[in-house]
Amino acid sequence: MSNKKAIIVGTLAFDEIETPSGSSGKILGGAASFSSLAASCFGVDSAIISIVGKDFPDEYLDIFRKRNVNMEGVEIDKSGDTFYWKGRYHTNLNRRDTLVTELNTLANFKPIVPESFVKADVVLLGNLHPAIQHSVLDQMKTKDTTVVLDTMNYWIEGAWDDLVKVVAKTDIITINDEEALQMTTANNLLDAAKKIESMGPSYIIIKKGEHGAMLYHNNQTFLAPAALLDNVVDPTGAGDTFAGGLVGHLASSPIVDFETIKTAIVYGSSMASFCVTGFGTKSMINVDLEMASKRAKELQSLVRFEL
Amino acid sequence: MSNKKAIIVGTLAFDEIETPSGSSGKILGGAASFSSLAASCFGVDSAIISIVGKDFPDEYLDIFRKRNVNMEGVEIDKSGDTFYWKGRYHTNLNRRDTLVTELNTLANFKPIVPESFVKADVVLLGNLHPAIQHSVLDQMKTKDTTVVLDTMNYWIEGAWDDLVKVVAKTDIITINDEEALQMTTANNLLDAAKKIESMGPSYIIIKKGEHGAMLYHNNQTFLAPAALLDNVVDPTGAGDTFAGGLVGHLASSPIVDFETIKTAIVYGSSMASFCVTGFGTKSMINVDLEMASKRAKELQSLVRFEL
Numbered sequence: 001m002s003n004k005k006a007i008i009v010g011t012l013a014f015d016e017i018e019t020p021s022g023s024s025g026k027i028l029g030g031a032a033s034f035s036s037l038a039a040s041c042f043g044v045d046s047a048i049i050s051i052v053g054k055d056f057p058d059e060y061l062d063i064f065r066k067r068n069v070n071m072e073g074v075e076i077d078k079s080g081d082t083f084y085w086k087g088r089y090h091t092n093l094n095r096r097d098t099l100v101t102e103l104n105t106l107a108n109f110k111p112i113v114p115e116s117f118v119k120a121d122v123v124l125l126g127n128l129h130p131a132i133q134h135s136v137l138d139q140m141k142t143k144d145t146t147v148v149l150d151t152m153n154y155w156i157e158g159a160w161d162d163l164v165k166v167v168a169k170t171d172i173i174t175i176n177d178e179e180a181l182q183m184t185t186a187n188n189l190l191d192a193a194k195k196i197e198s199m200g201p202s203y204i205i206i207k208k209g210e211h212g213a214m215l216y217h218n219n220q221t222f223l224a225p226a227a228l229l230d231n232v233v234d235p236t237g238a239g240d241t242f243a244g245g246l247v248g249h250l251a252s253s254p255i256v257d258f259e260t261i262k263t264a265i266v267y268g269s270s271m272a273s274f275c276v277t278g279f280g281t282k283s284m285i286n287v288d289l290e291m292a293s294k295r296a297k298e299l300q301s302l303v304r305f306e307l
Numbered sequence: 308m309s310n311k312k313a314i315i316v317g318t319l320a321f322d323e324i325e326t327p328s329g330s331s332g333k334i335l336g337g338a339a340s341f342s343s344l345a346a347s348c349f350g351v352d353s354a355i356i357s358i359v360g361k362d363f364p365d366e367y368l369d370i371f372r373k374r375n376v377n378m379e380g381v382e383i384d385k386s387g388d389t390f391y392w393k394g395r396y397h398t399n400l401n402r403r404d405t406l407v408t409e410l411n412t413l414a415n416f417k418p419i420v421p422e423s424f425v426k427a428d429v430v431l432l433g434n435l436h437p438a439i440q441h442s443v444l445d446q447m448k449t450k451d452t453t454v455v456l457d458t459m460n461y462w463i464e465g466a467w468d469d470l471v472k473v474v475a476k477t478d479i480i481t482i483n484d485e486e487a488l489q490m491t492t493a494n495n496l497l498d499a500a501k502k503i504e505s506m507g508p509s510y511i512i513i514k515k516g517e518h519g520a521m522l523y524h525n526n527q528t529f530l531a532p533a534a535l536l537d538n539v540v541d542p543t544g545a546g547d548t549f550a551g552g553l554v555g556h557l558a559s560s561p562i563v564d565f566e567t568i569k570t571a572i573v574y575g576s577s578m579a580s581f582c583v584t585g586f587g588t589k590s591m592i593n594v595d596l597e598m599a600s601k602r603a604k605e606l607q608s609l610v611r612f613e614l
Binding site: 091092187188189190191208211212214221222223224225228229230232259262263265266293296297300302303305306307 | 398399494495496497498515518519521528529530531532535536537539566569570572573600603604607609610612613614
């Protein structure tokens with residue numbers, strides 16, 4: 001077990017998901033839930049920074065407490081309800097429509113980093129308004145923290161100036177393929193990665209869904225596979241789970257370099273492959289490092305060939 | 308060098324291609340051209356079976372003769388012109404519109420296998436009407452030939468019964484991801500591969516364009532990478548070149564099994580990565596086995612990681 005510390009900033013939420021195979025009802029969701037369930041498998045000293053409302057069940061908080069996740073940074077705002085999202089997936093699960101978004105107490109979210117985590121080794125800035133992501137970095141009392149940022153089209157379109165500021169302070173960015181092209185007006189992923197590199201991050205991870213992920217760093221590239229699955233139930237949270245597995249491995253590694261990040265991506269991909277086989281966080285509750293390592297070995301064998 | 312023999316059945320054609328970067332003019336095209344240029348790099352004893360018209364320049368035939376490709380099976384039909392295709396690619400090169408298709412002498416094509424190739428070790432049935440593909444198999448005088456079949460949506464939609472017959476006699480099928488799903492009404496590639504397996508082929512290769520290719524065989528899977536390119540000029544012929552590299556490697560291997568086919572796919576992917584960097588067959592004229600092997604090693608390093 002490592003003594004390294006990891007902060008996970010993101011939403012704790014209620015999700016309600018409809019897919020061709022059924023309806024989830026109102027369940028635990030949010031980027032921080034998925035990321036934290038994945039990261040906590042690595043035995044790192046982690047903390048969630050988030051906000052919930054008066055309706056958030058204590059049993060849900062216990063899920064994280066039982067995994068030794070520090071919850072001091074989770075504000076319980078009695079003035080309202082927890083962030084709620086409802087979505088419906090199309091037949092092939094590649095597209096979804098948002099049916100309802102209720103920000104509720106998330107509108108009041110002002111992240112506060114617990115004193116014991118202001119020198120954390122890794123911080124994962126989950127998908128949130130980039131100004132909120134930045135406010136976490138402002139509270140850090142060391143320059144050695146590895147900053148991992150996840151973002152999406154919503155902020156590219158609606159909060160560009162703030163996004164540029166937080167991207168400039170990012171070491172490792174994770175972004176979807178379409179969004180990487182949108183953000184850079186590039187025609188291909190290699191160009192997009194180079195353009196994002198010029199904005200600040202040393203390591204650019206472009207997520208390609210079922211096609212895996214690409215890592216770019218200083219003219220070096222790596223392609224990580226995604227597991228071949230025929231039992232996908234719900235893709236919600238796959239990206240957050242990926243980021244959580246990535247951060248969990250990084251926080252349990254003595255150094256952070258190209259080789260370590262390659263392995264971390266494979267662990268992220270491994271974790272995500274479990275996530276999508278059940279509604280919401282359901283599958284992630286039972287995943288452990290042994291299962292993730294076994295799946296990572298399968299991914300290694302999936303791409304191995306002789307010349 | 309191997310004494311194994313490979314037959315390549317497919318079109319020799321004039322192509323005219325428009326892309327955002329320019330227009331090709333009327334140039335050498337056709338599945339057999341691309342496949343043969345790739346396969347002939349492996350020093351195998353190969354033959355093209357095709358048809359051309361009175362307008363097909365002898366210089367074009369010389370391109371293949373110089374690579375020791377047997378051209379006895381190429382009928383020169385003086386009654387008309389050569390098959391002609393004109394297409395225009397969209398901005399991101401992922402989609403194209405066919406502007407002109409003139410079958411010309413291709414409408415008269417009755418493939419005849421030269422006597423010296425009726426016991427060939429490998430036959431590549433390039434994208435053609437499945438009844439024509441089948442007529443080649445009827446002429447083979449051995450049951451040991453490895454049959455590699457390429458097909459597309461046009462025949463799935465328009466010649467299903469004939470397609471089923473030739474697929475039943477196929478050992479290795481190559482097909483695009485979208486077409487594999489269309490052909491099997493599966494929701495994911497793993498299911499699609501299993502359904503295609505039940506139609507006859509032992510090895511199912513699903514091509515995913517820039518995302519590489521998947522091999523499925525008897526509950527084993529392999530994911531091959533595609534090279535990361537930022538200099539794609541013209542995707543025309545990439546699939547045919549892939550199939551040619553695959554067949555070239557197989558015909559130069561002592562055995563055909565899962566491991567050999569994995570390597571063959573990587574050689575196919577390597578060859579295709581050169582093909583797309585110029586209009587039509589232009590880049591393939593200068594590719595040799597050394598270049599393809601170097602690229603294959605780069606692909607190996609692109610996906611390698613430590614656990």
